C-alpha cells in the first residue's frame with residue numbers, strides 16, 4: 001500500500017470525456033433528475049446505488065467518505081454536518097433504551113454531555129472507566145452492555161486509551177467499539193487496526209485543518225453496521241453539506257504535512273512549559289513523564305498537536321495569562337493553522353460538574369493549547385511574555 005502522504009493527495013475526481021478534474025467538483029444540488037423510478041427508489045434505499053437526494057448521498061460528500069475510508073482502512077464512511085452529528089448518529093442509531101454504555105471518563109465535553117443526556121432521558125446507563133485496563137472493563141460489564149466509547153488521545157488531558165487491549169476485550173465481550181480519533185487523525189493512528197468497529201472524527205479540526213468548516217465523520221469497519229447508521233443518519237438529517245465536504249477534501253491533501261508540523265510545535269511548547277516556574281502538570285504524550293508515553297510510542301506514529309498545562313496561580317492567573325497573549329488566540333477549537341488556547345472548565349467542558357471535572361482531569365487553572373503552524377520562535381516569545389509576572 002502507498003504511504004499516507006501519497007494517498008492524501010490522490011483524491012479521485014469523476015472522469016469526464018477523456019480527462020478528469022484534479023479537484024473534486026462541488027455538486028451543489030439538493031436533488032437529482034432520475035432516469036426512471038427504479039433508479040430513484042434504489043438511491044433512496046441504499047447508500048451505494050447512485051444519487052437521488054443529497055440527504056441520502058451526494059458525489060462530493062461520497063468522495064470525502066471514500067478518501068477517509070481509504071486513510072482509516074474502513075469498509076465505508078458517513079460524513080456528517082459536525083463531529084457531534086456523527087457521534088449522535090452513531091449513538092442514537094445503535095443504542096436502545098435500557099442499554100448500557102461503557103465510556104472513558106476523560107472525553108470531549110460534548111460527548112460527555114450527549115451520554116449524560118441519553119442516560120437522563122432515554123434510560124441508557126453509562127459507566128465511566130479510565131480506559132487502560134481489561135479488569136476495569138470486566139468489572140462494569142452487564143448483560144445489557146452494548147457499546148464501548150474511547151478517545152485515542154483524550155480531550156483535553158491527552159490521556160492515551162490502550163486501544164489494543166481495550167478493543168480486544170470489547171470484541172470478546174460482544175460490544176460495539178467506538179473510538180474518537182480526532183486528536184490523532186489517521187496520520188498518527190488507525191484504530192480499525194486494533195479492532196475498532198467505528199472511528200469518529202470532528203473533521204472541523206485537523207482533517208479540515210483551516211478553521212473554516214464544521215463537519216464530522218463516522219467510519220465503519222463493517223458494511224452492515226455502516227448501513228444501519230447511514231439509514232438512521234438519513235432520518236436524523238445530519239448529512240454533510242457538499243461545500244463542507246469539499247473544504248474537508250481540500251484540507252486532507254496537506255494533512256500529513258500539517259500534522260507533522262503541529263506535533264513538532266506541540267513538543268517544543270510542551271518542553272518550554274515543562275521548565276517554567278509558573279507552570280505545573282504539563283501533559284503531552286511525547287513527554288517521558290506522561291503516564292501514557294510508552295503506550296503512545298507503541299500505538300501512535302507521533303504524539304499529537306495538543307497539550308495542556310496548569311497555571312500554578314489557578315483560574316485567575318490562567319485568565320490573566322490568556323489575556324496577555326498577543327499573537328496566540330483564545331478560541332474553542334483546535335487543529336487549525338493558528339495556535340489556540342482554551343480554558344476547558346469554562347468552555348469545552350462547561351457541562352461537567354465539579355466531581356466530573358476532577359474525574360476528567362481538568363482543574364480551574366488548566367489551559368489547553370492547540371499548537372499551530374507558526375514559527376516556533378514567535379510562539380516561544382508570546383508564551384514567555386504572557387507567563388512573565
Ligand SMILES: Cc1ncc(COP(=O)(O)O)c(C=O)c1O
Nearest residue numbers: 082083084108155182202204215
Ligand atoms: C475529540 C472531539 N470529538 C468531537 C468533537 C465535536 O466536533 P464538532 O465541534 O465538529 O461537532 C470535538 C470538538 O471539539 C472534539 O474535540
